[in-house]
Amino acid sequence: MSWLDRERTIAPPEFNRWLIPPAALAVHLCIGQVYASSVYKTALVEYFDASLTQIGVIFSIAIVMLGLSAATMGTWVDTNGPRKAMFVAALFWSGGFLIGSLGIFSHQLWLVYLGYGFIGGIGLGVGYISPVSTLIKWFPDRPGLATGMAIMGFGGGALIASPISTVLLARYDPNSAAAGWVASGDAVGKLFLTLAVIYLAYMMFGAFTIKVPAAGWKPSGYDPAKAKAKTLVTNNHVSASNAIKTKQFWLVWIALFCNVTAGIGILEQAAPMIQDFFRHSDGTSLVTAIVASGFVGLLSIANMGGRFVWSATSDITGRKNIYMVYLGVGTVLYVLLALIGSSTTALYVILAFIIISFYGGGFSAAPAYLRDLFGTFQVGAIHGRLLTAWSAAGIAGPLIVNAFLDAQGTPGELTAQAYQPALLTMVGLLVVGFIANLLVRPVGPTFHEPDPPRSAAREIIREA
Missing domain, CATH: 1.20.1250.20 (MFS general substrate transporter like domains)
Structure with a gap:
């Protein structure tokens, strides 16, 4: 796994630093899906015959794990570099969807807690902080602009995930044309599988295009x-x-x-x-x-x-x-x-x-x-x-x-x-x-x- 090491990500001379924000956005746009979880919330309530609070716990676990994993793994992220961190985040985030889908198909709500909430939440935390220190090092002259470009993606992830999820749920559910339609559990399970594949591919793109500046590098004209x-x-x-x-x-x-x-x-x-x-x-x-x-x-x-x-x-x-x-x-x-x-x-x-x-x-x-x-x-x-x-x-x-x-x-x-x-x-x-x-x-x-x-x-x- 040495190809994930920080040393393999050092940028060559004259590397264009503006290629780094898209790599960071690739991760943040994916994990920002957490803000779109309300799209299938009602469907899960009906499928599991649960309360809104019980289904809302999924989101709460994910956010708590975001903070805890970011706090406990922050030093590891800094030490091992952004590529390895983004790679790990992709595995956890996509893995959370896979285990969550298994919980839906098997009608086991605790597996959704474990998958999307706990495991996916770890991917959220690691993915959220993984590009931050790298962007700051590439943009010492404009650190606010740099981090804003990446973290903007987290806020905007729901704008992409929400309509895509709605379209996919309708496509996966044969009863989507019915009046007062609520997506079936099977449709939500298939949605989770689809998102797992899409997010894994896109986050891996970010992981393998991220670069860190060489020692002593600074932008032209920066004092x-x-x-x-x-x-x-x-x-x-x-x-x-x-x-x-x-x-x-x-x-x-x-x-x-x-x-x-x-x-x-x-x-x-x-x-x-x-x-x-x-x-x-x-x-x-x-x-x-x-x-x-x-x-x-x-x-x-x-x-x-x-x-x-x-x-x-x-x-x-x-x-x-x-x-x-x-x-x-x-x-x-x-x-x-x-x-x-x-x-x-x-x-x-x-x-x-x-x-x-x-x-x-x-x-x-x-x-x-x-x-x-x-x-x-x-x-x-x-x-x-x-x-x-x-x-x-x-x-x-x-x-x-x-x-x-x-x-x-x-x-x-x-x-x-x-x-x-x-x-x-x-x-x-x-x-x-x-x-x-x-x-x-x-x-x-x-x-x-x-x-x-x-x-x-x-x-x-x-x-x-």
């Missing part, structure tokens, strides 16, 4: 001294083990957790929320189910676009400043959404669109923020540890919103007022995140590695 002059940006190095000992890491963790929790608060309830906000006194809603579905697609565009636009903007404003926008402006937007969001649908859509763009931007700016604070050495491993904030938010966000809504009334009969306690709770979280981000300062020399770090020195010798 590290100018980058160092920016606030918080360092040319020193901090290891992953030392990074988690710093207050800066935990302050960024809190800021990301608060931003993500608030975003999930809207995403998790997107379709019913817009219907409830514009529900008449007779119980009917101005917003139809079809329009609500279109709104969900619009939020996917906001999620994807925010990951690129705001992250690229952070190269100009600085990462700390862009997080102040996410959390500070986000606080104001949440207050407006809670108090006057139900006045017009246009206002509601605009507020939700911007909030979700901040949600996506928080993810894509995070790796560059870590690079600024801790340097490029083991930034992938540090990023992996930071993603535990996502796992925690994936549990906290839905719990907060659903707990408040359960206390307010019956689903399908709720109004805009029922959402106010949950939304104002998110306002409090965003204020906490804003204060945490405000307290971020440069990392002290106590945590810096020797220059260059010993492991980096061995890497340079090996590459030479």
